[in-house]
Amino acid sequence: xxxxxxxxxxxxxxxxxxxxxxxxxxxxxxxxxxxxxxxxxxxxxxxxxxxxxxxxxxxxxxxxxxxxxxxxxxxxxxxxxxxxxxxxxxxxxxxxxxxxxxxxxxxxxxxxxxxxxxxxxxxxxxxxxxxxxxxxxxxxxxxxxxxxxxxxxxxxx
Amino acid sequence: xxxxxxxxxxxxxxxxxxxxxxxxxxxxxxxxxxxxxxxxxxxxxxxxxxxxxxxxxxxxxxxxxxxxxxxxxxxxxxxxxxxxxxxxxxxxxxxxxxxxxxxxxx
Numbered sequence: 001x002x003x004x005x006x007x008x009x010x011x012x013x014x015x016x017x018x019x020x021x022x023x024x025x026x027x028x029x030x031x032x033x034x035x036x037x038x039x040x041x042x043x044x045x046x047x048x049x050x051x052x053x054x055x056x057x058x059x060x061x062x063x064x065x066x067x068x069x070x071x072x073x074x075x076x077x078x079x080x081x082x083x084x085x086x087x088x089x090x091x092x093x094x095x096x097x098x099x100x101x102x103x104x105x106x107x108x109x110x111x112x113x114x115x116x117x118x119x120x121x122x123x124x125x126x127x128x129x130x131x132x133x134x135x136x137x138x139x140x141x142x143x144x145x146x147x148x149x150x151x152x153x154x155x156x157x
Numbered sequence: 158x159x160x161x162x163x164x165x166x167x168x169x170x171x172x173x174x175x176x177x178x179x180x181x182x183x184x185x186x187x188x189x190x191x192x193x194x195x196x197x198x199x200x201x202x203x204x205x206x207x208x209x210x211x212x213x214x215x216x217x218x219x220x221x222x223x224x225x226x227x228x229x230x231x232x233x234x235x236x237x238x239x240x241x242x243x244x245x246x247x248x249x250x251x252x253x254x255x256x257x258x259x260x261x262x263x
Contacts, residue, residue: 101223111174118225
């Protein structure tokens with residue numbers, strides 16, 4: 001029974017390293033944050049202008065079981081008159097393979113700046129909503145979402 | 158032809174802010190997924206959605222792969238007069254879909 005103790009030890013070492021390999025692989029499979037692409041996507045919208053906090057309200061569930069459909073709504077405080085209105089609302093996800101989610105273009109005809117949609121999130125992350133006003137100012141709100149099962153990871157067809 | 162669901166109030170008072178809900182059946186394949194043999198599944202998404210009210214564009218959205226399958230979008234507009242709202246979706250691989258609905262404004 002004990003004639004070959006090393007094989008038993010080797011077995012556990014091998015199993016251990018296999019586990020470590022799997023852990024590394026699953027970490028690689030998770031989408032890494034790409035701050036450069038995230039910053040570039042926001043910069044493309046704002047043109048380098050300062051983005052202030054406030055006026056925007058991002059309504060997103062703090063915990064979502066399924067990253068494939070996350071109900072999201074954005075409202076922006078604005079009188080929505082011909083002189084002062086929300087030109088556009090942009091949504092960004094920092095840890096998706098591509099940071100852009102949706103860009104909507106509004107006008108004073110909208111009456112109020114309120115949109116709702118369903119988005120995909122690859123991982124637990126922060127979602128950013130940026131509103132572009134007619135006077136050229138930018139406002140933002142962020143929401144943290146915990147995703148139990150991310151999008152893009154389901155078995156393909 | 159993709160199935161689309163549009164919810165626009167049939168009647169509204171002049172100047173009232175109405176909410177419009179739209180949903181269209183579409184897989185919104187992201188282009189980031191792979192088959193079991195490792196080949197990339199090509200991207201197939203809706204890229205643009207527009208809504209016109211009596212010929213005037215009132216809403217436009219640029220969609221990206223991070224939109225959920227069967228894109229659902231709600232937005233608002235001011236009921237200015239009776240007429241037709243036309244909804245148009247365009248996307249990859251020449252995808253287009255058009256729906257319209259009428260509204261009576263008193």
